[in-house]
Amino acid sequence: MNIRITGSGSYIPNRVIPNIDFASHQFLDEQGAPLPYSNEVVTKKFKQITGIEERRYADDNLLTSDMAYYAAQKAIEASGIDPETLDYIILAHNFGNVKHGAIQTDLVPSIASRVKHSLRIKNPNCVAYDILFGCPGWIEGVMQAMAFIKSGMAKRCLVVGAETLSRVVDPHDRDSMIYSDGAGATVIEATEEEGGILAHASASFTYDEAYFLYFGNSFNKTHDPDVRYIKMYGRKIYEFALSNVPKAMKECLEKSGIDISEVKKVLIHQANEKMDEAIIERFYKLYKQTPPEGIMPMSIHKLGNSSVATIPTLYDLLINGQLPNQELNKGDVVIFASVGAGMNINAFIYKM
Numbered sequence: 220m221n222i223r224i225t226g227s228g229s230y231i232p233n234r235v236i237p238n239i240d241f242a243s244h245q246f247l248d249e250q251g252a253p254l255p256y257s258n259e260v261v262t263k264k265f266k267q268i269t270g271i272e273e274r275r276y277a278d279d280n281l282l283t284s285d286m287a288y289y290a291a292q293k294a295i296e297a298s299g300i301d302p303e304t305l306d307y308i309i310l311a312h313n314f315g316n317v318k319h320g321a322i323q324t325d326l327v328p329s330i331a332s333r334v335k336h337s338l339r340i341k342n343p344n345c346v347a348y349d350i351l352f353g354c355p356g357w358i359e360g361v362m363q364a365m366a367f368i369k370s371g372m373a374k375r376c377l378v379v380g381a382e383t384l385s386r387v388v389d390p391h392d393r394d395s396m397i398y399s400d401g402a403g404a405t406v407i408e409a410t411e412e413e414g415g416i417l418a419h420a421s422a423s424f425t426y427d428e429a430y431f432l433y434f435g436n437s438f439n440k441t442h443d444p445d446v447r448y449i450k451m452y453g454r455k456i457y458e459f460a461l462s463n464v465p466k467a468m469k470e471c472l473e474k475s476g477i478d479i480s481e482v483k484k485v486l487i488h489q490a491n492e493k494m495d496e497a498i499i500e501r502f503y504k505l506y507k508q509t510p511p512e513g514i515m516p517m518s519i520h521k522l523g524n525s526s527v528a529t530i531p532t533l534y535d536l537l538i539n540g541q542l543p544n545q546e547l548n549k550g551d552v553v554i555f556a557s558v559g560a561g562m563n564i565n566a567f568i569y570k571m
Contacts, residue, residue, distance in 0.1 A: 221415035222365050224569070226300070226406040228293025229535040230286040230381075231522065232275040238262045238396065247391045247438040254393070265396050270492025274399035274523025276385040279319040283312055284333040286402035287381035290531075291334055294377065294404035302340050305406075306373035308347040309363055310334060310381065311356025311527040313560065314449075315349075317386040322446050334379065353432065354488050354559025355421075356380055356527040357403065358567060361555075362419050364407040379404040380527030389448035391438040397491070398449070399523030403531025414550070414570035418475035420467050421565040424459070431455050432560035457494050460558045465502035467564045468556050475568040479506045481552045482514070484537075484545075488557035489519035489529040498556075516545040530555060547571055 241262055246254045254261060266272060277286060287310060295302050310331035315324040328336075331347035352359040357380030364376035381402035388395035435450040436442070464487075472479060485502075487495050495515060503510045518533045525532065534555075537547050547553065549571055556566040 220409050221412060222368050223408060223410050223412060223415035224405045225408045225410065226294045226296070226298025227531065227535040227538055228290045228295075228297055228404045229528070229532040230289040230402040231532065232277045232281070232286070232400050234276040234278060235273050236276050237273040238266060238271070241396055244390055246393045249438060251438055251440040261393050262396070265393065268491065268493050269397055270517065270520050271397065271523050272520050275401060275525070277383050277400040282316040282318065283314070283381045283383045283402075284316055284330045284337070286383070286400070287330060287379045287404070288334050288337040290381065290402035290404035291338060291377055291379050294406050295338070298406040298408070300375060300406060302338050303342045303345070305340065305342070305345045305375055305377050307364060307367055307376040308335050308345060308379070309360040309376060310347070310349050310379045311352060311360045312349060312380070312382050313351060313353065313356070313526060314382065314384070314387050317383055319386065330381070353561045353563050354490065354526045354529070355557035355563045355565045357531050358555055358557050358565045359421060359563070361405070361407060361416070361567065362421060362565065365416055365419070368407070368409045374409050376407045377404060378407055380531050382526040382528055384449065384524070384526055387449045389437045389450070392448070392450070394451060394453060397524045399525045401522065401525035401528040401532055403528045403535055405531055405534070417477065417568040417570055418471050419565070419567040420471040420474065422467060422563070424463065424562045424564070428459055428562040431459065431562050456562070457491070459562055460494055461497055461501055463564055464498045464556060464558050465505055468502050468554055468566050469505050471566040471568055472554065477552055477568060479503070479508065482554055483551040484547065485515050485554045485556065486530055486533055487515060488559065489517065489522070489533060490524050490558070492517065492519055513545065516542050518542065526559065530557060
């Protein structure tokens with residue numbers, strides 16, 4: 220028995236937000252003072268560091284659960300399964316449903332329950348639940364699906380990552396430019412076909428690192444202090460990721476018994492182009508090698524950082540031939556890896 224991804228789908232919002240849209244923002248520092256340079260300089264430096272040219276925001280009438288449903292529907296169609304045969308729906312997100320213009324999240328019922336409802340699945344034995352694991356949530360969901368299948372508790376699971384980060388950002392914080400919205404979904408099944416998930420690794424670093432990403436006040440001191448926004452210590456996250464993600468990837472690859480020369484692609488969380496490039500460089504340096512050209516497909520330039528949605532969306536784009544000069548072929552070995560709030564790190568090795 221092998222555990223494989225048998226179908227994928229994604230929902231990429233229609234609203235394109237280019238960097239120029241931030242030209243009129245009033246960016247402030249943590250003390251509430253204006254930044255000592257123009258927004259033109261801010262956005263130019265931002266693009267140089269992150270690689271982001273534009274991002275996608277959900278239409279005002281859409282919620283996280285809506286985008287998750289659209290992605291799930293596509294994944295189910297791609298797999299050719301009867302949705303009534305799903306044993307689990309595992310939905311990774313961070314902030315639940317946040318209505319446009321609202322300041323409150325809605326998590327009752329769970330986002331997974333809403334997706335099951337929208338899919339019109341009648342089977343009560345299809346268990347739907349949410350997980351909160353930061354940006355690595357979709358990968359963690361895949362690992363949980365794998366555990367259910369290996370234990371005999373399930374044969375088929377739907378794993379979804381969805382988020383509307385645009386609704387929890389502080390417009391006065393330049394870090395807000397990194398975030399975007401979207402959803403990605405996959406059907407995970409036990410099959411007799413060769414390949415699938417070969418090894419996995421997961422870890423939570425909380426002793427010093429738990430609050431590198433957190434909910435905090437606006438940099439604008441006139442804003443309501445009881446309204447919070449997503450905040451991060453970017454430099455700490457960068458250093459943490461560079462120190463820990465390559466080691467987790469190496470540990471995972473060694474568990475699989477696969478030689479690094481066999482790795483065809485690394486699908487890494489699309490958070491920051493320079494950070495991702497540095498992680499890949501350091502990973503290959505552990506093997507005294509340099510990364511092969513094209514090893515790391517990127518979607519961040521046009522889609523931004525949609526948290527849990529980035530990797531399943533990236534995978535879906537690759538599978539459907541929608542990334543220029545990038546493809547996945549039968550038998551290819553792929554490393555999936557992510558890092559995010561918690562601070563959490565995970566990875567799995569997959570053979571197409």
